[in-house]
Amino acid sequence: MMKTQVSSYIYTYTWQIDETELCKLEMRSLFGFDVASNLVISPKKIEPSRSPFIRSRLDVLCEADDLAEIARFAQSLELGEATFKVLCLNTLDLGETKKIRQDERHQVEREIGLSMQAEPDLKNPDMVFGVVLYNNRWYFGHLVEGEAIWFKHQQKPEMYSTALSTRVARAVANVAIPDPAGVRAIDPCCGIGTVLVEALSMGMDIVGSDINPLVVMGSRTNIAHFGLQGEVKKGDIAQITESYDVAIIDMPYNLFTHISTDQQFTIIKEARRIANRVVLVTIETIDDMVKEAGFTIIDRCIVRKGTFERQVLVCE
Structure with a gap:
């Protein structure tokens, strides 16, 4: 039995090993569940470049028990003057489905490509199709490959050695704002704007502020450097009067912004005042303060870099 309309998407x-928990947390935020394997099937359509962990999205047009059925479906496609290429996605183990050898992948691509009624172009095709074998079933459809936008953001004019990596910042933004439509967000301790740059590059409605005028200037410089537009104000979180759907806070901890336990609690308490949902990034265990401020931790993870650990807490 074959499906001929896009009713599911395969990601x-x-x-990296140190980011396994963060990847799963982002997965749960985006899709509502996580999986043990490195392949997700969902009815939800997400731009793959949003996530630092998603390599590609297959918009499934057809699924079948054997490749011959896929080839017959591909033959029925009307592409007109458009050129195409086909890529087999089994370049690594996908859960229990073992990697397919390169020569066998090329044979799969040829079998489907030769059946299609259009001109192939392996270098600059108008359309790219993907095919993948997963759990003894073949899937075929339009292929959208992810772009490592976060990688381009690594080279900022203004940088702090203790700032979040762009990969972590991008994932944290997705955890906080899985569906950006109609969501107003704030990063009230934005530092040099690592989270702001990632969120703004994904089209999220987010503003920033920080008590330190030097990092406010740095944040503005970084945002402008990447051709983005976003508001960053100087001010303490206690001075914020507007309400937001979500706040993202990387708790200050470096030598230049060392804060006491009382100051940490003040930040969390003020975050509770301005937002119903808050994602906290911390190097210390602050569960008691989060609870005392009136939040419930609904999800969490640990991000490791060598022996250094950060906690990501999703609070409502």
């Missing part, structure tokens, strides 16, 4: 994933 292929890769991640």
Whole structure:
């Protein structure tokens, strides 16, 4: 039995060992569940470049028990003057489905490509199709490959050695704002704007502020450097009067912004005042303060870099 309309999407994933928990947290935020494998099947359509962990999205047009059925479906496609290429996605193990050898992948691509009624172009095709074998079933459809936008953001004019990596910042933004439509967000301790740059590059409605005038200037410089537009104000979180759907806070901890336990609690308490949902990034265990401020931790993870650990807490 074959499907001939896009009713599901297949996402292929890769991640570093230290970021496994963060990847799963982002997965749960975006899709509502996580999986043990590096392949997600969902009815939800998400731009793959949003996530630092998603490699590609396959917009499934057809699924079948054997490749011959896929080839017959591909033959029925009307592409007109458009050129195409086909890529087999089994370049690594996908859960229990083992990697397909390169020569066998090329044979799969040829079998489907030769059946299609259009001109192939392996270098600059008008359309790219993907095919993947997963759990003894073949899937075929339009392929959208992810772009590592976060990687381009690594080279900022203004940088702090203790700032979040762009990969972590991008994932945290997705955890906080899985569906940006109609969501107003704030980063009230934005530092040099690592989270702001990632969120703004994904079209999220987010503003920033910070008590330190030097980092406010740095944040503005970084945002402008990447051709983005976003408001960053100087001020303490206690001075914020507007309400937001979500706040993202990387708790200050470096030598230049060392804060006491009382100051940490003040930040969390003020965050509770201005937002119903808050994602906190911390190097210390602050569960008691979060609870005392009136929040419930609904999800969490640990991000490791060598022996250094950060906690990401999703609070409502």
